[in-house]
Amino acid sequence: MPTIRRLPEALINRIAAGEVVERPASALKELVENAIDAGSTRIAITIIDGGLGRIEVIDDGCGMSRDDMALALERHATSKLPDEFIEQVMTLGFRGEALPSIASVARVTVESRVRDAGQGWRRVIDHGVMTEDAPAALPPGTRIRVEQLFGKVPARRKFLRSARSEYAACLDIVRRLAMARPEIGFSLDHGDRRIFAVQPGEEIAERVAQLIDRGMAGNSVEIAIDRGPMLLTGLAGLPTYNRGVADHQYLFVNGRPVKDRLLIGAVRGAYADMLARDRHAVLALFLSLPAEDVDVNVHPAKSEVRFRDAPSVRGFIVSGLRQALSTGDRRSAQAPDAAAMGRWQAEPVTPDDVASAPPSQPFQRSIFASGGWSPPSSAVREASREWRGYEAQAMALPQGRAEIAAPIAGPEADDAAEAKDYPLGIARGQIANTYIVAEAADGLVIVDQHAAHERLVLERLRAAGAGEKLAASQAMLIPEVVELDEVNCDRLEQQIAGFAEFGLLLERFGPDAMLVRAMPGALKDADPQSLLQDLADDLAKHGQGLLLAEKIEHVLATMACHGSVRAGRVLSVVEMNALLREMECTPRSGQCNHGRPTWVKLAMTDVEKLFGRH
Structure with a gap:
């Protein structure tokens, strides 16, 4: 021995x-x-x-x-x-x-x-x-x-x-x-x-922009939200300002840098309907809460923490991020692609012209930063009602036939409206029956009509409570027993009340099985075995069930995609202007449901450079 x-x-x-x-x-x-x-x-x-x-x-x-x-x-x-x-x-x-x-x-x-x-x-x-x-x-x-x-x-x-x-x-x-x-x-x-x-004494927003990316300052919204003893501050990048990897997500708890899966899952949940699954947000979040509500003595490296009330912390972060983004993300983070702009052919200029040209100006990043705008005129409001009528016809027709409901574009533009009155300007035409070209006070705005309308329809479905209707329970004629290992059953049992809110009714059925009594209406044809296994895996990975809510959101997004104006549909100028006005007052209209920009802007100074003008 x-x-x-x-x-x-x-x-x-x-x-x-x-x-x-x-x-x-x-x-x-x-x-x-x-x-x-x-x-x-x-x-x-x-x-x-x-x-x-x-x-x-x-x-x-x-x-x-x-x-x-x-x-x-x-x-x-x-x-x-x-x-x-x-x-x-x-x-x-x-x-x-x-x-x-x-x-x-x-x-x-x-x-x-x-x-x-x-x-x-x-x-x-x-x-x-x-x-x-x-x-x-x-x-x-x-x-x-x-x-x-x-x-x-x-x-x-x-x-x-x-x-x-x-x-x-x-x-x-x-x-x-x-x-x-x-x-x-x-x-x-x-x-x-x-x-x-x-340098010492800088503002958090300034410090973050310096250390992450200078472009972060113009492509993010500031966060300052408190709920009782909890405070959330920092910068959250616009959904269109994203990365292919999650290495630009900086999370802090009481001034301590952490890599916590609950916080990462909360960020993913907040951006769920604004980013494609393979894209990741860029942000720096600072969470402050009483020291006794967080355990930092989890690992010698002190990069992991545990929260006394984890669901409340996660809910606070998700709601805080969504609230901040809903006030600032009508913007689009993407300026015209430099390589694409470089392929424009311009008339040659002399060396003297080049030497006397003004210094390069950056692309306009936000058209909402210059202040407020006047409410739509009565003519535009009438156009919006007409546009909703066309919309109703389009959504009632089979997919792919929406274009027959729209009138042909004509010269009926509202000349009384001035471009300076609206951040997205006044529609001047349509390119390839897909892109709307609008004239703003200081540049040209190009809008992807399908991507923009897809976001507008999704936000309307949410406002109408479509998510709650989709989540309504569909009772099963014969309850189904799903066998899982005991650990996964324990995880699911702890979240039964939360799943019920989405229409999934579960009961514990012995040590290693769950009984499914009802499925969400939107997922009534899904396989209960696969659904519960995915939910259990999601709980193990993120500590909170996100997948079911994401599935409901995916159904809403699919409905919005199929109910929106398709690329290739001819729009009248009245319809185009009505679409622009609705984008200006709709949260998250700067990006579609997959995180792609709905519009870009070319500043007038850059248009002039294409023609060698001073």
């Missing part, structure tokens, strides 16, 4: 380091969090070879005395828990493991000086062994240098990725921490190259 023995302290530290320090980015995260907790106003970060060569963090925080520095390099020693109430912790770090863990697998130099001290102190730890302990000259604050990471742990070193990949991970970590603390200035250098520098 093997003998139980105590592990050596050095080995214990290396084992603990494996939980905290997985790669250079993990070590960098711990060091920057310590600098933030020290009350710094500026933090300078330098990395060499993606952190594989060196990591250096310099701050102007409170600093450490010689005795405090010695304690900081011991395991489970921290200044961030003055009492034993760990559920009340508000600092980023609190476990007292970071520095000793890093020092056990790297060469670490710690230099620090308290603000009112005459000199600072330096201590060097080489893979767990102290090699230097002496005075040091430096300004108030702390400087920590990490070198030879995993230098004496070759099994870990060889599993690290390339310097380029490690640099990308370090950049992501610093970006997230810099977004979380706009009151602190951050700078990041990679070798001899300055990556970014942000």
Whole structure:
């Protein structure tokens, strides 16, 4: 029988380091969090070879005395828990493991000086062994240098990725921490190259736009919503401003960057009917709530959290995002494609003409930013009623025959209306029986008539309560027993009340089966076995049932698609203007149900450049 023995302290530290320090980015995260907790106003970060060569963090925080520095390099020693109430912790770090863990697998130099001290102190730890302990000259604050990471742990070193990949991970970590603390200035250098520098005291919106993408400022809406003790702030990108991967979703809880599946699922639910499944929103959300309502002591890396009332948090985020987007997303985030515009043929101009041309102007991003507009005139309101009549005829006809209900376009444009009175301008014609061309006060607006009308019909169906009607229960003649494993049955049982709101009536039927008594009206022909398995998988992945609501929304979106004006239908100018006016007052009209833009705008200055005009 093997003998139980105590592990050596050095080995214990290396084992603990494996939980905290997985790669250079993990070590960098711990060091920057310590600098933030020290009350710094500026933090300078330098990395060499993606952190594989060196990591250096310099701050102007409170600093450490010689005795405090010695304690900081011991395991489970921290200044961030003055009492034993760990559920009340508000600092980023609190476990007292970071520095000793890093020092056990790297060469670490710690230099620090308290603000009112005459000199600072330096201590060097080489893979767990102290090699230097002496005075040091430096300004108030702390400087920590990490070198030879995993230098004496070759099994870990060889599993690290390339310097380029490690640099990308370090950049992501610093970006997230810099977004979380706009009151602190951050700078990041990679070798001899300055990556970014942000100044202290910036607004959250300004800081986020600098760190994510400059285009974010014009393609997003600001969020500031509170519900009791919970507060949600940040920037949410327009649905048309999306990415193919979810790496531009920055989520924060009480100033702590997290990657939490409940929050990710809430974002997905909020954008469910505005983005295609393979596209992802771009946003930065800051959630604040009482410390006792969130558990941050879930994982040593502190990137996961748990909420005391998870459904309320998720509902708050979904409703908050939808509320913010409904006030600002009549805009379209996409300007005319630069490559497409480059293919326009223009008359050649002389070099002198080019030299005297005005500087390039950016494309107009939003036509709603210039202020309000006057209500539609009586003529336009009459056109809108006429347009609704054409609509009713079109939706009553079989798919593909809607065009016979529309009159041929003619010269009956409402010349009394001025383009300056309306953000989307006045319709001047139709291209390829698909795109509406309108003249606004400062440019040309091109509208995809099918995509635009698809969104308008969907919003009308919602306003009319079509979702509730679709969700009405369809009782099954013979209730069906669906066998699942016990864990999945437990997940479904906890959500029975929520599913009933959508018309799905379930009962527990033994330890490993569910009884289906009724199906949602919209899904009455669906297979109960497949539906419940998908719902159970969705609960396991996101912690909350999203799939059933998405299925109902998908039915509504399909109805809207089939009931909307098709590409290829000839519209009269009156119809076109009525469509534009309705877009101006409909939430989310800037994108169709799949996240594609419904309109783009070409500023008049760019039209003039096509013809070499000054």
